[in-house]
Amino acid sequence: MMLTMIRARFACTGALLSALLVACCRTAPPSVLRPDPAGLEAQRGIVRNAFSGIDPRDDPAAAADFRQGLRTGVSAAWWGFDPVDATPALQSSLDSGARIILIPAMGRPWITRPLSIRSHTTLVLEEGVEILSKEGEFQKDDSSMFTLKDVEDVTIYGYGARLAMRKADYRQQPYAKSEWRHAIELYGCTRISVLGLTAESSGGDGVYLGRGDRQSFNSEVLLRDLLLRDHYRQGISVISAQDLRIERVEMSFTEGTPPSAGIDFEPNYADERILRCVLSNCVIHSNRGPAISAVLRVMDESSREIDIRVEDSYIAGSPISLLVFGAGRVGGRIQFTNTALQGIQLVRPGHRVEISGN
16 A cells, blocks of 8 residues: 555656656747748738839839829838938838838848837838837837837738847846836737737837727737747737737747746736637747736626637747636636647636636
8 A cells, every 4th residue: 555655656756747847848849930921922012012113212202202192102211211210210101191101121220219000001021121129218118119009900011020129228227127118019909910020029028919098908910920039028918809810920938027928818907808819820939937828817707708719839848838827707718729738737726717628
C-alpha cells in the first residue's frame, strides 16, 4: 500500500515537472507565419489604381488635383517629408478627407508623434515603410501611435511595413510609469481592418480594443497577417468587442508589466462585451505571462455571456497557456479546435464559463 502511494506521488511530481519544463521552454513555432499573398497583391493594386502615372513622393500637380477635387487619393509626402518629425505631414494627410492615403517608402523612417485616423479611410503603408515613434515624445501616459475613436469603415494595409515604438525609453525617467502607450488603439469602432503590419516595442499593447463614447464595444473588427512582438503589456488587449476576427496573427515576446500576455480578454465594466471573438491560424509563443488570459472579475449576471473560439492555432513557450479568472458570475464558452495548449492552465474553480477542446 505504501509503495503504491509513493509511486503515485512520484508520478504526480513527474507529471508536474514535465508540465513546467514544457511551459518554461521558450520554443519557437514550428513554422513562420507567412502573410496571405492575396493581401499583399490587394495592397499593391490599391497603390497602382490610385497613383498610376504620378509620383507619390513628390508631385505638385497631383497634389493640386486633389485640392481641386479631381483625385480621391493622396500621399503623405505631398505635405513634405521631414526626416526629423513627420507628424505634420502624416496628420495633415489623415485629416485631408481623402478616401485613400498612402504613406510611401522614402528610404528613411517616418518619425512621428501620436496620430489619429478618421472614418471612411483606407490607409496604405507601402512596402518598406518604417514608422517610428519620435524620441522624447509620447510623454502622456496614454499617448499611442495610432488612435481610432468612434470611427467606422477604416482599413489599414501594411504588408511589408513596420511600426516601432521605444519601449526601453518608456521604462525610465523622464517617462511616468504607464501601460497605455499602445501601437494601435480602437475605441468603440465599427468595421475596422488592420492587415499585414508588423508592430513592435510599444509601451502598452500592440493592439487595444476598448469602449468608445458612442458605443461600449468595437464591432466587426478584422486583424489579419499581423506580427505583434515585444510589447510592454499585451500583444492584444480585448476590453470590449463583438464579431472580432484575428487571423494569422503572431503575438510573441510580450514582457514588461503584468499580465504580459499574448492576448488578454479583460472588460473594465459589466456592460462591455466579449462576444463572437475568433482566433484562427494564430501563433502565440514566448510571452512572459499567459498565452491567453480571460480576466472577467467585473462581469456579473447582467453581462452578456462571453464567446471565444480558438482554432487551428499554435500556443507554446509561455509559463501559462490559459488563465481564466474571476468568472464566477458570468457564463459563456471558450472553445479550442485543433489547437494544443503547451503550458499550465489555471482556471478558477466554480466559474460558469464552459471550456472545451483543451
